[in-house]
Every structure is written in C-alpha cells, then in structure tokens.
Amino acid sequence: MKAVQAVGAGGPEVLKLVDVAVPEPGPDDVQIAVRFAGVNFADVNARRGTYLPPDAPPRGLGLDCYGEVTAVGRNVRELRPGQRVAGFATTAGYAQVVVTPATLVWPVPDGVRDETAAAFPVVGHTAYHLLATAARLQPGESVLVTAAAGGVGTTAVQVARLLGAGRVVAAAGSAARAAEAGADVSVGYSRLDPGNAGRIAIALDGVGGAVRRHALDCLGLFGRLVHFGNSCGEPEELPPLRELRERELAVCGLHLQRLRRERPDLLAHSAQALLGWLASGRLRIPVAEVLPLEHAAEAHRKLESRQVKGKLLLAVDGSKP
Ligand SMILES: NC(=O)c1ccc[n+]([C@@H]2O[C@H](COP(=O)([O-])OP(=O)(O)OC[C@H]3O[C@@H](n4cnc5c(N)ncnc54)[C@H](OP(=O)(O)O)[C@@H]3O)[C@@H](O)[C@H]2O)c1
Incomplete structure (x- = not known):
C-alpha cells in the first residue's frame, strides 16, 4: 500500500510517498481503509524531529483518520466491517490502510459528513x-x-x-x-x-x-x-x-497521547458528546482544504505558513491498497 513517511528529520521535503506492507489487526484492533487523514501541528513537530532523533528510520505520520472498517480482531464486538468510523490512527494516518485499537475509533452518525468526521478526532x-x-x-x-x-x-x-x-x-x-x-x-x-x-x-x-x-x-x-x-x-x-x-x-x-494510551474511557465519553454536537450542527469543524495524500509536503508548508483557517485533510483512496 502507499503511505507518506518522514525519511529523516527536517523540512517538508523529507516527506516521501513510499510502498509499505498492509498492517494486519491484532485481537483488539480494527483495520481501516482510509478515506481522509487529518494533518495536525503535531505532525509538523514529528517531521522536524522535535519528537524524533534526527537519524531515526523512516516514520509514518498522522494522528487521526476517517474511513471504512475492513477487518476486526477476534476480541472486537462493537465494530464490524463496512462501518464508517473516525478516530486515532496508531499505525500513522498518512496511509491507505491503518490498524488501531477498537477503543480509539467510533462509528460516525449518518448526519456527519466524511470530511467533518475526519477533521474531528484530534481537535x-x-x-x-x-x-x-x-x-x-x-x-x-x-x-x-x-x-x-x-x-x-x-x-x-x-x-x-x-x-x-x-x-x-x-x-x-x-x-x-x-x-x-x-x-x-x-x-x-x-x-x-x-x-x-x-x-x-x-x-x-x-x-x-x-x-x-x-x-x-x-x-x-x-x-x-x-x-x-x-x-x-x-x-x-x-x-x-x-x-x-x-x-x-x-x-x-x-x-x-497519554489519554489515548491510558484513558480510552474518557475519549469514549468525549466522542459521544462531540459526534452528537456534529450531527446536530451545534459544532462545526471547518475544513480549510483537502489535498491528495502525495501532496502531504505541501499540506505541511501551508500549516507552517500560519495562513490556514481550519483543518487540513489528505484525501486517501484506501480501497486500493
Ligand atoms: N497536547 C495535546 O494533546 C495537543 C493536541 C493537539 C494539538 N496540540 C498543540 O496545539 C497547538 C495547536 O494545534 P493545531 O492542530 O490547532 O494547530 P494549527 O491548526 O496549525 O494552529 C496553530 C496555530 O498556532 C499559531 N502558530 C503557528 N505557528 C506559530 C508560531 N511560530 N508562533 C506563534 N503561533 C503560531 C497559529 O496562529 P496565529 O498565526 O494566528 O498566531 C495557528 O493558528 C500546537 O502547538 C499543537 O502541537 C497539542
């Protein structure tokens, strides 16, 4: 499958489109065919090397995503293949397929548009x-x-x-x-x-x-x-x-990041509130622009320019890994 990774620490030019193996779900995980991945300021920090040693091997980026469940681990009861879900992408969201614990993704109500669902998890x-x-x-x-x-x-x-x-x-x-x-x-x-x-x-x-x-x-x-x-x-x-x-x-x-690891119960609570507000139109998360996955470097340049108003997304076709 295609993914965008940081092949070193530095400017947006270190982001490269690469071929990597499709991740398989463990017993408590779901596998998701990604439609949109969120771009967050934390990705810029990760790319610059603020979080990584400069000689670190290629790393995936991307904290949140929206897509369709394609497989679930044997312990997962609450989610099933075919469901629209949004949440945190622990294997890095700038990719056609992600695998993540089922406790970190939530079904998206019918009234919430795909792009809005992709924009909501981190922010x-x-x-x-x-x-x-x-x-x-x-x-x-x-x-x-x-x-x-x-x-x-x-x-x-x-x-x-x-x-x-x-x-x-x-x-x-x-x-x-x-x-x-x-x-x-x-x-x-x-x-x-x-x-x-x-x-x-x-x-x-x-x-x-x-x-x-x-x-x-x-x-x-x-x-x-x-x-x-x-x-x-x-x-x-x-x-x-x-x-x-x-x-x-x-x-x-x-x-x-710590809440994701240690208190997914708190995130389940906020997901219910946030998705309810999004479905009823009481909360709006403006999407500034949607760029194709391979233009991730451009998305980072835009974010760093301080001109972006709202959320940047990458469009990913997870149906053809
Ligand atoms: N702790 C957490 O769990 C957590 C989670 C998510 C985000 N964050 C952090 O929260 C912050 C905002 O994240 P975001 O995703 O909302 O980012 P964003 O959409 O890129 O917004 C960042 C804002 O910060 C301001 N900014 C950017 N560069 C700046 C600079 N060099 N000096 C001063 N202000 C600057 C810009 O506003 P102006 O140009 O108008 O000043 C911009 O609107 C980031 O620091 C991010 O790392 C933390």
Missing part, C-alpha cells in the same frame, strides 16, 4: 478535555483561547460555549485572524491583556513564550492556565511558584 478531543477534564470548566466561567484561528482553537471556542462557558475571548496572531473563531471578543496577541487582565477563569495555552505570559496575566483569582502546545518554539518555562501562590493560580497540562 475535538483536545478541545473537550482541555476545558472539561483539565480546567474543570464551571458554568458561566470566562475562557481565553490562544492559537484561536487553528484547528484546536476554533473548536475550543465552540466547545467552551457548548459546555456552558460565559464570555469567550479568542486570541491569535492578529485580531482579524482571531475573529475567524467567532468568539465574543477577538484580539491579537499584542493586545491580549488590556481589558482582559484579571477577568479570565481559564486560559488555554497552545503557543507558549510571550503569549503564555500575557495569558497568565489575564487570569483572575483561582484561574487555571492549561498548557497544551508550544507553537512559538521558545524554551518552555513554568511561572514562578511564588507568583502562582500569591495570585492563587493553577497551571496544568494536557497530552492527548
């Missing part, structure tokens, strides 16, 4: 657990979303409202980009704290550096900053403990 679960599980959002609380024009950000603004948040503030590279997210207030990073200082209960930090510092300054009493990404690439540092004590703040983190 939807991240947004949900940032707010509901890590920050323990209470009804009416104000939320600040950084990187608000990106995949996680645009979803987090909507999920915050669906979970009962009060005022939602979106922040991005410019106020115009932040406005894409449709929050109550949209600001550029340079104007984050005036007007918001001390008024935010929960700040979602996907950028790091100076943006994290400004986000922290926006928090009021018992405010929570949830750290989940460092797109700016600056050194990652905790605020001084003394400041946290004196301002009564908490800093916590979220890493979806």
